[in-house]
Amino acid sequence: MTTVKLILDNKGYEFFSINPDATVFEALGIMADKNIGALMVIDGDGKLVGMFSERDYARKIILHGVKSKEASIVDYMSTELHTVNPDTSVLGCMAVMTDKKVRHVPVLDHNKLVGIISIGDVVNTIIEDQKATIQDLEKYITASGYGHQ
Template sequence: MATVRQMLDKKGHEVYTVAPDVTVFEALEKMAEYNVGALPVVDASGQIVGLFSERDYARKVILRGKASKDIPVSEIMSTHVLYITPETTDWQCMALMTDKRVRHLPVLEEGRLVGFISIGDVVKSIMDEQKFHIEQLEQYIQRGMS
């Protein structure tokens, strides 16, 4: 099983964040610029205070008839933020994401934000592992037939 640390080493450790006082529109612009579906919301001290996602926008702005240029992210962000550590395995991430129905998880190490993974990152990691195991089994079978 791969760890989150290994996933981040492949993917990169860069994390795009947003402050709680920026408008939803500005946060959406940033998400589009970086092609991401969610952003950790980080206060001036660097602490995660929430998570802003496309789902938050759809359910808390659009469906309620609000204007994204008038609302701060802090008004609609999810404040109950699940997180993982670099030692968490990809399978543990998948279980947590499936159970809690979340698509993004911040990675914290000693209280510091050190990464951010999506369900796509986790699926890719598990698929890579499965591919490796299949190749190993094929080689084993071929050696046995020789």
């Protein structure tokens, strides 16, 4: 069973964060520079207090005509976070994302932020798992004589 830990082992544990007092404009700059869709919001004590995503920007800033250079992250970040842990299965992670309609989930290990998983990470992992299964089945079929005339 593939777990979140395996995804992080493959993609890396690096994540990007911003202070709650930063502006939305600053957050967008980091997200554009790093080519990411979400930032963890971490306060001065190192505590995860929220997440700011492209979806937050679209729904809370653009649609309401808010100026991103004047808006603080703390006022527009998502604070209801749905998290997983390293031992969560990929299917369990996908279920959280689907049920909660989120595209990014923080990964907490004993309440410590250790990474972030995106829906793209989950899909890529499932694709790789399916490829491996297909290859195994093809080897089995070929070795058993099926498929030969």
